[in-house]
Amino acid sequence: MPNADPFPSTYVAFPSRTTVIRNVNVLTAAGPMIRNGAILLQNGKIAAVGATVEAPADALVIDGAGKYVTPGIIDDHSHLGVYAAPGGNALSDGNEATSPSTPQVWAEHSVWPQDPQFPRNLAGGVTTLQVLPGSANLIGGRSVVLKVVPGRTVQAMKFPGAKYGLKMACGENPKRVYGQRGGPQTRMGNVAGYRAAWIRAVEYRRKWDKWNADHKGDPPARDLGNETLAEALRGNILVHNHCYRADEMAQMIDISHEFGYKIRSFHHAVEAYKIGDLLAKEGIGASIWADWGSFKMEALDAVKANMALVDHDGARVIVHSDDPSGSQRLNQEAAKAMEAGAEIGLPVSEDQAIKWLTINPAWALGLDDKIGSLEAGKNADVVLWTGDPFSVYSKPEKVWIDGALLYDRTDPSEQWRTDFELGFVPFNRN
Amino acid sequence: MISYRLNSRFAAALALAAMLAMPAAAQTIAITGGKVYPVSGPPIENGTVIIVNGKISAVGANVPIPAGAQRIDATGKTVTPGFVDASTQLGVQEVAAVNDTRDMSARGKDNIAASFTVWEGLNPNSVLLAPARKEGITTFVIVPTGGLVSGQAALVDVVPGTTTDMIIRAPVAMVAEIGDPQSVGLGSRGELIVKLRELLEDTKFFQTHRDAFDRAQTRPFSASRLDLEAMIPVVEGKLPLLVSVDRASDIDAAMRLAREYNVKLMISSAAEGWMIADKLAAARIPVLTGAMNNIPAGFAALGQRQENAGLLRKAGVQVALIGNAGGGDEEAFNVRNLKQEAGNAVSYGMTWDDALRAVTLAPAELFGAADRVGSLRPGLEGNVVVWSGDPFEFTTRAEHVFVRGREYTEKTRQDLLIERYRNLPGTHNSPAPR
Numbered sequence A: 001m002p003n004a005d006p007f008p009s010t011y012v013a014f015p016s017r018t019t020v021i022r023n024v025n026v027l028t029a030a031g032p033m034i035r036n037g038a039i040l041l042q043n044g045k046i047a048a049v050g051a052t053v054e055a056p057a058d059a060l061v062i063d064g065a066g067k068y069v070t071p072g073i074i075d076d077h078s079h080l081g082v083y084a085a086p087g088g089n090a091l092s093d094g095n096e097a098t099s100p101s102t103p104q105v106w107a108e109h110s111v112w113p114q115d116p117q118f119p120r121n122l123a124g125g126v127t128t129l130q131v132l133p134g135s136a137n138l139i140g141g142r143s144v145v146l147k148v149v150p151g152r153t154v155q156a157m158k159f160p161g162a163k164y165g166l167k168m169a170c171g172e173n174p175k176r177v178y179g180q181r182g183g184p185q186t187r188m189g190n191v192a193g194y195r196a197a198w199i200r201a202v203e204y205r206r207k208w209d210k211w212n213a214d215h216k217g218d219p220p221a222r223d224l225g226n227e228t229l230a231e232a233l234r235g236n237i238l239v240h241n242h243c244y245r246a247d248e249m250a251q252m253i254d255i256s257h258e259f260g261y262k263i264r265s266f267h268h269a270v271e272a273y274k275i276g277d278l279l280a281k282e283g284i285g286a287s288i289w290a291d292w293g294s295f296k297m298e299a300l301d302a303v304k305a306n307m308a309l310v311d312h313d314g315a316r317v318i319v320h321s322d323d324p325s326g327s328q329r330l331n332q333e334a335a336k337a338m339e340a341g342a343e344i345g346l347p348v349s350e351d352q353a354i355k356w357l358t359i360n361p362a363w364a365l366g367l368d369d370k371i372g373s374l375e376a377g378k379n380a381d382v383v384l385w386t387g388d389p390f391s392v393y394s395k396p397e398k399v400w401i402d403g404a405l406l407y408d409r410t411d412p413s414e415q416w417r418t419d420f421e422l423g424f425v426p427f428n429r430n
Numbered sequence B: 001m002i003s004y005r006l007n008s009r010f011a012a013a014l015a016l017a018a019m020l021a022m023p024a025a026a027q028t029i030a031i032t033g034g035k036v037y038p039v040s041g042p043p044i045e046n047g048t049v050i051i052v053n054g055k056i057s058a059v060g061a062n063v064p065i066p067a068g069a070q071r072i073d074a075t076g077k078t079v080t081p082g083f084v085d086a087s088t089q090l091g092v093q094e095v096a097a098v099n100d101t102r103d104m105s106a107r108g109k110d111n112i113a114a115s116f117t118v119w120e121g122l123n124p125n126s127v128l129l130a131p132a133r134k135e136g137i138t139t140f141v142i143v144p145t146g147g148l149v150s151g152q153a154a155l156v157d158v159v160p161g162t163t164t165d166m167i168i169r170a171p172v173a174m175v176a177e178i179g180d181p182q183s184v185g186l187g188s189r190g191e192l193i194v195k196l197r198e199l200l201e202d203t204k205f206f207q208t209h210r211d212a213f214d215r216a217q218t219r220p221f222s223a224s225r226l227d228l229e230a231m232i233p234v235v236e237g238k239l240p241l242l243v244s245v246d247r248a249s250d251i252d253a254a255m256r257l258a259r260e261y262n263v264k265l266m267i268s269s270a271a272e273g274w275m276i277a278d279k280l281a282a283a284r285i286p287v288l289t290g291a292m293n294n295i296p297a298g299f300a301a302l303g304q305r306q307e308n309a310g311l312l313r314k315a316g317v318q319v320a321l322i323g324n325a326g327g328g329d330e331e332a333f334n335v336r337n338l339k340q341e342a343g344n345a346v347s348y349g350m351t352w353d354d355a356l357r358a359v360t361l362a363p364a365e366l367f368g369a370a371d372r373v374g375s376l377r378p379g380l381e382g383n384v385v386v387w388s389g390d391p392f393e394f395t396t397r398a399e400h401v402f403v404r405g406r407e408y409t410e411k412t413r414q415d416l417l418i419e420r421y422r423n424l425p426g427t428h429n430s431p432a433p434r
Helices: A117-123 A172-178 A187-214 A224-233 A246-259 A276-282 A306-312 A326-343 A350-357 A359-364 B002-021 B129-134 B189-208 B210-214 B225-235 B248-261 B273-282 B308-314 B335-347 B352-358 B361-366 B413-421
Strands: A019-026 A034-042 A045-050 A060-063 A068-071 A073-078 A126-131 A139-142 A144-147 A164-169 A237-243 A263-268 A285-288 A317-319 A382-385 A396-401 A404-408 B028-036 B044-052 B055-060 B070-073 B078-081 B083-088 B137-142 B149-157 B167-177 B241-245 B265-269 B287-289 B319-321 B384-387 B398-403
Touching: A019 A382, A068 A073, A068 A350, A073 A263, A073 A326, A073 A359, A117 A126, A117 A326, A117 A396, A117 A404, A126 A326, A126 A359, A139 A187, A139 A224, A144 A164, A164 A224, A172 A187, A187 A224, A187 A246, A224 A237, A237 A246, A246 A263, A246 A276, A276 A285, A276 A306, A285 A306, A285 A359, A306 A317, A306 A326, A306 A350, A317 A326, A317 A350, A317 A359, A326 A350, A326 B335, A350 A359, B028 B384, B078 B083, B083 B319, B083 B335, B083 B361, B129 B137, B129 B335, B129 B398, B129 B413, B137 B167, B137 B335, B137 B361, B137 B398, B149 B225, B167 B225, B189 B210, B189 B225, B189 B248, B241 B248, B248 B265, B248 B273, B273 B287, B273 B308, B287 B308, B308 B319, B308 B352, B319 B335, B319 B352, B319 B361, B335 B352, B352 B361
Parallel strands: A019 A060, A019 A068, A073 A126, A164 A237, A237 A263, A263 A285, A285 A317, B028 B070, B028 B078, B083 B137, B167 B241, B241 B265, B265 B287, B287 B319
Antiparallel strands: A019 A034, A034 A045, A068 A382, A126 A144, A139 A164, A382 A396, A396 A404, B028 B044, B044 B055, B078 B384, B137 B149, B149 B167, B384 B398
16 A cells, blocks of 8 residues: 555644643533633643633633634635645635546645734634635545644644545536636536546555555556545445535535445535435535625525524534635634524524534544544643634633644744744734 | 596506605604614603604604604514715626626726716615615615726615615725735835825826816826816815725825825724724724625735724724625625624624724714714704614614604515525415515
């Protein structure tokens, strides 16, 4: 077998100190909120959560009166680093729009670690990101899961042990990009393209599985794209499918059945509320916006109650951004969706909505055993908010990743500035 | 007898038609018990707002309630003027990716389209109007985009009918964009200023040499006759020039040009406005901007920060907020996020009162419509919103939205979709057509 991890993570947790936050409202994403509770961060992990915790003698104790703690926010749809600020052609590295199927490309090879959008995301309470290729292609390539931490290299940001994702895209984008460039020109052309790619991948996988079993003769010739697709077929790479319309999502589900892979989450999915039952039955997440819509035909039926309706149908709701600005305020996006639910008689509790921002996207990335909730033993990715995170007036005050304080709104010396910002950006964020 | 019955039915039909034309507008409405923010004056606890025949007739603490008034109990609620979005393409863009529904830009001649009156393309039947109104936006400024001089903006109410019915004031500004020379085929920022200068010079010359122009005895002008005509109120200082620009030095360049030609300047976008806030304040130049942008999204916006709106206001600049200021193609759908911009402005340093002003009276004043909208004063249009709580907070709902004295409760397209799919699998003919 070829090396499955040729660009291994070199991430090392930043120095941390034992920290207790007490007298704070704890939204755990694993049960009801603990009012005036406490949390202990020790050795990079959450050591204890409860009404009270034992504070070790060496612990830094933070009084969280009137404040909230939540797990770090996780955005499963980001293009940070691949569409870095300040933008322009030189930094446009998200779509390998040279062929409608490019499973051979890896988003991490486009990520610029000095993208000034990273520290802004961290200041928004985001601790883990899935950076995806764009949606020009039917099959856009591999995603990468990053910790939102300063690093000289992308490897230093990579979440150790995280599975890769595979980006696929339905509908208008591929046919718009390739309509005058050899196709696909239509949705039926799109579907033929996915199926042709999977047919080749199934065959490739069969050859390699056979050779791995018997080692007879020379190994089959390697093919980068098919290696990725074969890993998706084996369930080792999670499929993230950009798809707006209900009817197209249903077709993509049939294609996944035809070739035996699983779709982990539909992204954008503005019509998820039309097939919440199907998504629940298939165990597919819906990574969605609170209120984007109407900007193209396939986004026409967006409703603000999408999240509440899909949640009500029992499918997994994930608040995603696809946007460097929205990603900084995913809590506000969730709050808008909560109100839209309440308006139609489907109120969403804060205990539920925090899951949309944390444990559900952690599941979408296959990392729900490590991050996404405040439970003993999990990574200490924690946000301390100035108030209720679902209020427009609240902001992250402090953000820890693996127990290390990496952002402090009250202390400019604890605010990461990228290389790019030095000299160019004339102020400290607060 | 037969003719009598026909006449009677005809008369009934006429009466019905009259009712349909102005149903609730003729009513008297009394909104009582709420905390009233007139914006033009201090808040009133347990205040009353009376609307008669579409206009506000009284606002105060001890206002007698006219007999027969429809009463709205706003106890424990917040009453404000309808929100005014200071810059949007709402109504002139339905589906951004469908060219046939985009009417916010003119080709113009050589990137100058001063005569372009964007409201000619306004669609009063846009399905995006109702969602905005449902969330408390009763008025907005349609701003043309693109080119060097994009055209003229209009201030309109979100009411059904025709464009004429909607317009409160048009034009309210001449719009120009000077941030990106490449986008208009020029070589540099300085050349953009040269082009604008040439246009201003030509306008002044044209203004005093119309006869010569008509006899074809003038030198060639940089713009067409109608564009020069449209620019005359700008050089006369009567119509503001609304310049979209981000870099501090570009704002400064626009200010120098405006001073030289006595042009009344307004700045929109203004990512780096905070860097020269004192100069903007001293020159009494207002700014239209958002409060949710902090990305150095280009070399002209390296200083972009969320504190911008608050810092400008603190320096004394008149600030109007723009809904979904950082948004992309979904902008027209998310004008309704104006209240979120206001909440974030507060979160990043603007006072709550100033934020309310920035989404009501400030834009009305800037665009010369404060005698019609933007505050709660007798004589103004009955544009009033009753909020369940703090208008900027997510848990708050716009419970009653009045525009020109009529309450709007129509279902939006989104409401109809939700009704259809609320219980899956949904039915193809629900909700039943009315």
